[in-house]
Amino acid sequence: MAGAATNNGAGRGRPGYDLDSLLRTAVKVFHERGYDGTSMEDLAKRLGITKSAIYYHVSSKQELLRMSVDRALDALFAVLDEPESLEGPAIDRLHHVVRRSVEVLVDELPFVTLLLRVRGNSKVERQALARRREFDHLVGELVAEAERAGSLRLDLDPALTSRLLFGMVNSVIEWYRPRQGLTKEEIAEAVTTIAFEGLKRHD
Amino acid sequence: MAGAATNNGAGRGRPGYDLDSLLRTAVKVFHERGYDGTSMEDLAKRLGITKSAIYYHVSSKQELLRMSVDRALDALFAVLDEPESLEGPAIDRLHHVVRRSVEVLVDELPFVTLLLRVRGNSKVERQALARRREFDHLVGELVAEAERAGSLRLDLDPALTSRLLFGMVNSVIEWYRPRQGLTKEEIAEAVTTIAFEGLKRHD
Known part of the structure; x- marks a missing residue:
């Protein structure tokens, strides 16, 4: 089931950090605030990490x-x-x-x-x-x-x-x-x- | 089917103006822009009437x-x-x-x-x-x-x-x-x- 996430993130994974958790939290926040109403800043706050830690895994909200x-x-x-x-x-x-x-x-x-x-x-x-x-x-x-x-x-x-x-x-x-x-x-x-x-x- | 609208608007109807059209247009605009994203001003523009013409029929967006x-x-x-x-x-x-x-x-x-x-x-x-x-x-x-x-x-x-x-x-x-x-x-x-x-x- 996690095939897509794992493939898309291939080579980007960092020990101690989990792309799966990032996606799960992002989707939860999208549901709460709407995709358009969610900024990368909002996601960083919710995850308790910096924006650059998110950009280590993905290039954009898209x-x-x-x-x-x-x-x-x-x-x-x-x-x-x-x-x-x-x-x-x-x-x-x-x-x-x-x-x-x-x-x-x-x-x-x-x-x-x-x-x-x-x-x-x-x-x-x-x-x-x-x-x-x-x-x-x-x-x-x-x-x-x-x-x-x-x-x-x-x-x-x-x-x-x-x-x-x-x-x-x-x-x-x-x-x-x-x-x-x-x-x-x-x-x-x-x-x-x-x-x-x-x-x-x-x- | 129009029972609710007719009852709610009882005594408020004005010849030449149609509460049914007002509701239909309002719902269409709510679908397009979202309820929160729609102002009474937006509705008035779409209907080609003034805001006070809307307030003649309903007291609020709610x-x-x-x-x-x-x-x-x-x-x-x-x-x-x-x-x-x-x-x-x-x-x-x-x-x-x-x-x-x-x-x-x-x-x-x-x-x-x-x-x-x-x-x-x-x-x-x-x-x-x-x-x-x-x-x-x-x-x-x-x-x-x-x-x-x-x-x-x-x-x-x-x-x-x-x-x-x-x-x-x-x-x-x-x-x-x-x-x-x-x-x-x-x-x-x-x-x-x-x-x-x-x-x-x-x-």
């Missing part, structure tokens, strides 16, 4: 944003490369992608939350939106493939279906808080059960 | 916000009072509430979008959040009732279920745009089909 949203995107795209996403009937691959996406969302909650709030106000944000659209497109293709294979209800439009499916997945960021008693597996199970089997009991 | 979120909330609560929400098996009442909530969301898109973005930064916002929680609580009770009646899959937690259900419903604000070819009935049908029957085809 780079902090890029590394944070890439962390979420890399984790989501990694799901599409898992063997269960690549082999077997389309309906089972779709099921796997939905289940694992919920787990990634819980694992990388602050980073995915930041990603989902990006509105395209800068180059970094537009690149993130483009990667999100690519992810949505790939999921949409999987839905269409499952439909062609006859595994889905025929009365549903694939594009609308994938939007609603990921609408339910992404809604988890609105209420999920760590340590509230639900595991990521329980949430993923509830999402996939509702989405694939439906709420209604059929005896 | 009142514009309150009337806008109340419009969404009143429309959602009105769904719970419809005969189909009050009579019959709980599963059918829940189905009706979900279907009609999607329709209200499409009908009142800018107002519901504003409501869903409220974070509790003022008394008006905290009152709106309290009413949202009351609505969620009533839906949660309906899910629990349907479960007790044996109409739902037993392996789903009612609170989690209603959160995910309305997570899917509310996600429509993220992508729905009027005049894109989908009717509110089609979207409501897709949401209820996925949520109640599931994506998977069972022959």
Whole structure:
């Protein structure tokens, strides 16, 4: 999961200082004050370090944003490369992608939350939106493939279906808080059960 | 649907001027510039009227916000009072509430979008959040009732279920745009089909 951050920071790490903590704190402050409302000075104060200690790791606030949203995107795209996403009937691959996406969302909650709030106000944000659209497109293709294979209800439009499916997945960021008693597996199970089997009991 | 606005503005209406247009434009500007970033001066400019013409209808920016979120909330609560929400098996009442909530969301898109973005930064916002929680609580009770009646899959937690259900419903604000070819009935049908029957085809 930390692949993006680790790769982007390759060669820049300094013993005793942690890029992961820097990103986590930056994202927390972005959520509290808004990205535009946060200065590198604010971040330095919150971290209890100097601005130059931050610049040792990243060149700008934009780079902090890029590394944070890439962390979420890399984790989501990694799901599409898992063997269960690549082999077997389309309906089972779709099921796997939905289940694992919920787990990634819980694992990388602050980073995915930041990603989902990006509105395209800068180059970094537009690149993130483009990667999100690519992810949505790939999921949409999987839905269409499952439909062609006859595994889905025929009365549903694939594009609308994938939007609603990921609408339910992404809604988890609105209420999920760590340590509230639900595991990521329980949430993923509830999402996939509702989405694939439906709420209604059929005896 | 305009019940809240009409009631709140009772006795204040002036022939030739339209409170509905005032609210619609205010909400549009709030979405573009943020509520905090919008002044009454900004609104007057956009409307092409004077500030005092706005103050003829509302006493403050806070009142514009309150009337806008109340419009969404009143429309959602009105769904719970419809005969189909009050009579019959709980599963059918829940189905009706979900279907009609999607329709209200499409009908009142800018107002519901504003409501869903409220974070509790003022008394008006905290009152709106309290009413949202009351609505969620009533839906949660309906899910629990349907479960007790044996109409739902037993392996789903009612609170989690209603959160995910309305997570899917509310996600429509993220992508729905009027005049894109989908009717509110089609979207409501897709949401209820996925949520109640599931994506998977069972022959």
